[in-house]
Amino acid sequence: MDTGLQLYNTLTRKKEIFEPLNAPHVGMYVCGPTVYSDVHLGNCRTFISFDLIFRYLTYSGYKVRYVRNITDAGHLEGDRDEGDDKFAKRAKLEQLEPMEIVQKYTLGFHDVLRMFNTLPPSIEPTATGHIIEQIEMIKEIISNGYAYEANGTVYFDVEKYSKEYNYTILTNRNMEDMLANTRELGGQDEKRGRLDFALWIKAKPETLMRWASPWGEGFPGWHIECSAMSAKYLGEEFDIHGGGMDLAATHHTNEIAQSEACSHKQPAKYWMHTNMLTVNGTRMSKSLGNGFLPEELFKGEHVLLEKGFSPMTVKFFMLQAHYRSTLDFSNEALDASEKGFKRLMNAISLMDKLSPSESSDFEIGPIIDNCLKAMNDDFNSPVVIAELFEAVRIINTVYDGKGTISAAELDKLKKLMKDFVFDIFGLKAEDTSNLELNSVLDMVIELRKTAKENKDYATSDKIRLGLQSMGIQLKDSKEGTTWNKA
Known part of the structure; x- marks a missing residue:
């Protein structure tokens, strides 16, 4: 039991050491x-x-x-x-x-x-x-x-x-x-x-x-x-x-x-x-027409939504803001969270494929310490997420053969993800088939992007129309290309 846990107390308007x-x-x-x-x-x-x-x-x-x-x-x-x-x-x-x-x-x-x-x-x-x-x-x-x-x-x-x-x-x-x-x-x-x-x-x-x-x-x-x-x-x-x-x-x-x-x-x-929720900088409310129910958010059935977002994407999005800060909903922010969540879950799925080495280029202990320190500081989940993405970088580096990790450090890495992603944050992997589809579509979207950059519009259109015939709708914006099931 860590007695260094600090909570922000509305009564005193300051952080206090938590003493039950x-x-x-x-x-x-x-x-x-x-x-x-x-x-x-x-x-x-x-x-x-x-x-x-x-x-x-x-x-x-x-x-x-x-x-x-x-x-x-x-x-x-x-x-x-x-x-x-x-x-x-x-x-x-x-x-x-x-x-x-x-x-x-x-x-x-x-x-x-x-x-x-x-x-x-x-x-x-x-x-x-x-x-x-x-x-x-x-x-x-x-x-x-x-x-x-x-x-x-x-x-x-x-x-x-x-x-x-x-x-x-x-x-x-x-x-x-x-x-x-x-x-x-x-x-x-x-x-x-x-x-x-x-x-x-x-x-x-x-x-x-x-x-x-x-x-x-x-x-x-x-x-x-x-x-x-x-x-x-x-x-x-x-x-x-x-x-x-x-x-x-x-x-x-x-x-x-x-x-x-x-x-x-x-x-x-x-x-x-x-704290409260806002939509594109305006307070969310029914009277303003910018308030939507969870089901509408999941299915994308609201005039302000470009597509639906899964419950875990929405939860991950919420955890990226401190509970005492205003949380602003926008299609761009939710798209970014969707990509971040997929990246996190893809990295976790790769951990069992990593081969431990005699030596290690990485130490996981400092990341764990930083996560605990952040949670003890009034449950600062955004800082924890930043640390988790440092762990994601390590996983991808080792998987690509550009670094090594020992068995002991790999065990720490697995425990870090289990403790914070699943046990503390309460996130869970989405359907495995969806994760595989995400990876394939990310690759196909990248191929289409390359074709457009090379002015090969015939190939670009072929990819878009082919996906459309399979029920996958692409949407281009200045932030990149996203997809949803039509």
């Missing part, structure tokens, strides 16, 4: 999806990032309890928990029971993450499965004086809480500015303060998902579920709480407030947030 509360045991809670629609790429990036963290902590010798919730009730239209229940809206739209909606999109979420080869969490609790725990937590918050009931709805008293605790500790926002920017929403006449948010919401006559409570029939607010479930499975204080950066300002801020109001303890020691 119950070493070598680690408790990690990550806010999971709200399953009333298909999972989007922003979700995927978050879960791929925390899969990397889960894998590396486990690899480093920690015993990790990774809890990732499923929100299947209580997530409403607004940040302050106002509006119509999204599950009920979707159920009415698709003419299904709300729990049919939950089942449909939960299975879809799991299918997508399997395609990205992520590990399942240790525990995946649901909001609807923990109504009792949420009610009990709300009762304790009321008893401690930080919440009040109004007409069957229970609100958290932000002003009362803020007199004793730092409500904006996670974001450093100014309370006066927050008050000025708070929209007028339904239920404001019931609230004591404009920033107060709902812990329990009174059911309307048409509400489909409802439960009995001391305050009448209703359903939980969005934020209370994570506070209740993290406390149940990880305790009142645990090590890591994570999610997308969009959750910090409201959801995670309110989680901290609820937990402290209940137990008088800050729930997590480290708060970690993944």
Whole structure:
């Protein structure tokens, strides 16, 4: 177990030496999806990032309890928990029971993450499965004086809480500015303060998902579920709480407030947030028409995509950016990642064909040390990938007969690739036949390029049309030639 691991802590805005509360045991809670629609790429990036963290902590010798919730009730239209229940809206739209909606999109979420080869969490609790725990937590918050009931709805008293605790500790926002920017929403006449948010919401006559409570029939607010479930499975204080950066300002801020109001303890020691996705420099969103689902990305079925990209190519692309940095999608960037991933996997497939020598021109130890150092520096996957391509260079050099490697160094090289490419990054080789096809097509495309440079356009066209007749479409651009199956 390496105690030199450093994590960037959103609470303190700096890197800190990771010291788990119950070493070598680690408790990690990550806010999971709200399953009333298909999972989007922003979700995927978050879960791929925390899969990397889960894998590396486990690899480093920690015993990790990774809890990732499923929100299947209580997530409403607004940040302050106002509006119509999204599950009920979707159920009415698709003419299904709300729990049919939950089942449909939960299975879809799991299918997508399997395609990205992520590990399942240790525990995946649901909001609807923990109504009792949420009610009990709300009762304790009321008893401690930080919440009040109004007409069957229970609100958290932000002003009362803020007199004793730092409500904006996670974001450093100014309370006066927050008050000025708070929209007028339904239920404001019931609230004591404009920033107060709902812990329990009174059911309307048409509400489909409802439960009995001391305050009448209703359903939980969005934020209370994570506070209740993290406390149940990880305790009142645990090590890591994570999610997308969009959750910090409201959801995670309110989680901290609820937990402290209940137990008088800050729930997590480290708060970690993944950054947002952009498309050609513009933030990805449905309203702008530049947001696409994983399936659309895999199949190339979106107006902004020139072709489809495999799940492992997309995962490799995501790992090439640090989890705290903005990740920009473009056809050019994905093409480059596709070529890089193929090059990495082709090199790995060559390792068994290398013949060890008595002496070695290369030392693999420094590469392994650099990879570990990068991962210990807040899981810096881009630096690890750069080191892995140094290993790729060595493999290709030895395979071409331009260098030697000893049996001991070759064993280190194989272990390096197994540990970091497969065990820590969670990448996997694509279909072997596809890899062979890639190699053949790369050679054919190079022959066509040579023909074009020699102004032998007849041969160039013959190659293009021949491939087209076999269902392979070539696309020329200033960056080079790419292909996809027509």
